[in-house]
Amino acid sequence: MSRPYSLQLAKFQSLIALFILCLALSILSDKFLTVDNGWNVLRQISVNICISVGMTLIVLTSGIDLSVGSVLALSGAITAGLLKSGIELPGNDLFIGFTMLGAILAGLLTGSVLGCFNGWIITRFKVPPFVATLGMLTIARGLTMLWTKGYPISGLGNNFAFIGSGWFLGIPVLVWIASVVVVLSVFMSNKTAFGRYIFAIGGNENASRLSGININKVKVLVYTIAGLLAAVGGIMVTSRLDSAQPNAGMSYELDSIAAVVIGGTSLSGGRGSIMGTVLGAIIIGVLNNGLVLLDVSPFWQQVVKGFVILFAVIIDKANSKAE
């Protein structure tokens, strides 16, 4: 039996919303539909896409990660700190310097370890993801302040700054990174057994356990991947600013959750897609950009964004009910 027309339409709701938004902004601002602004929007959303992809995987398992912003900040700060100052071991009269590759790997490792720790706490001690990651939010932010002593770490060199401001084959490097993350994640979620397990766990955890899926292992891995992607975002932000800011990534978790929800991923898990999240991130990016171009006060921008998120959740609920 074919699905009702409204349900088929619901599959494309994010795309339709994006189209209407772009159309409206093109009419309201002559600066919106320009090539430069297009690249600008894509560069701005690249970081959110990376974080949101990780968040999608977590939400698909019916979890949540509030710590991505802080993990992003700490990973960026570790990368910047090691690149700039290395590690001094006065007792052994040794200085361990880090190349760009080494510093980036250390940043990625930091994010992965923190993500893994989140997953371990959630699965080992059955702590609700909201609480466990809220704890990590504070821990990672505190560690960032300790590592940076509350000051930005700047002047990281042209090679590192190239990640955030350079172009490759006519496309910004940030957009390349986000694209690679999206392609790999789509492949993983759609074409691998691990991806199927993620959907299965979110759909019905007990049934998944009974069918032999190692729930804890999958969850720990999902949180680790989210931490790794937050670290990728941290390196991107640090490079773009050529500086690791102790307060970087503040409220990024909210933007990424918004992208996931607007993209149609169900907060109760088991239903959603990476591409939907990418669309959600683009909608938020376009909305932010459009409101700035229309000279809307930043305070009103927050109000509008809040309503968009609420609207997306209501639509999602209505869709679930209809299904």
Place this chain on the structure above:
Amino acid sequence: MLLKVGKYVVLIIAAGLIAYNSVYIKKLSELRSAEVKPFNAKEYARDYLYKKLPSSAGKAIEINELLAQLETNPLSAFSKYSHSLSEGDSKYFLVSGTGTIAEISDEYIFLKSKTAANVKIATEYIVGNTARDASGLISMDEFGNSMDINTVSEEINKLIKTEIIPPVKAKAKKGDLIAFKGCIELSKSDVKLDNIEIIPVFLTIKN
């Protein structure tokens, strides 16, 4: 089995290569001895004010001569005698001269002027980049960053305020003949010569 071992060998080699290209180790003591001495703005300012500037005494133009040239041909006077490290409208001149003290206030020593200009030597508010830029002896290329060059300005002003002015101001009185070398700031687009404020870099009472 062989395949598994091979896989591990490849992984270990890859990890080793990555690690080799990720970190480098040096002796901390060697690194510290090779470190460049941090810029000392205080030392630089003292050297500038007491060594560089006096040795370039000839570069200062007599103030009345400058005022006359500014009256008749301001463009030529600006191009010949003014300096500035920034692209702004304000330009700075290194001037010298002598004058009789007409009045002393908390903020200025006013001089009797041969022209209509009201010439005064600042003694209280020594601020801005006038003293740093006027001689043209300081170049941006000498500094690693803009913060250093701004600090130099602060330090020069501080030395003028604490070391150049106080001994002279303490014994100066109305009617004394005072010799000075100092710096003045003028706007290139709006040259006003009726009120000349000199930031002194050298002061002495000639009586």
